[in-house]
Amino acid sequence: MHFRHDGLYASRRSPVMARNVVAASQPLATLAGLRMLERGGNAMDAALAAAIALTVLEPTGNGIGSDAYCILWDGKALHGLNASGRSPAAWTP
Template sequence: MNFDYQFPYTSTRLPLFARNVVSTSHPLAAQAGLRMMLKGGNAVDAAIAAAAVITLTEPVSCGLGSDAFAILWDGQELHGLNSSGPAPATWTPEYFHRKYGAETKTPPKRGFDSVTVPGAVAGWVALSERFGKLPFADLLEP
């Protein structure tokens, strides 16, 4: 089936066919990802560099205090990453029973006791170590 260039919707977006494409919501982040590709990096390196730049250009979208999730195909196998941060070590059932009453079954949905440790940077490191080609410090250079 051939691609139909007669797009029936009014849109400024056009199809793009290329290699080494980095797509982000901010041009500086896309440029950072492309720089990693030009340095010999792979898609994981580009994604980490782009995500790091987004923490500065759009901090409400992806901040250092956020979490990271990834689904990655390495050419042979599918891998998943859940880098949502862990709960603080002091958050035991006893802690919540003592603070909120013995009938409490789950942590609160709001307030300080609902916040976990950020996991984004740990996720980037894990992805870089397992799948990246460039040194982690290079990914943060842009």
């Protein structure tokens, strides 16, 4: 597959892929997720690529101490994550 992200269209619309979508508050983070998909990554790979890019592109809104929300379909079941708020003081990995 080959995708063009260089302003092929006259409008400011983001590239649309047939079976995938990446959404982020910063266009370059979205592009990082799209590039991960075009290189064969899955949805989790794309989400991580976008999130990692956001730590650089929007450092005040991302990183350690931020909230995390995720809805993930793994092909069998729908999973939800609400990782907002403070962690318990006694929590260990």
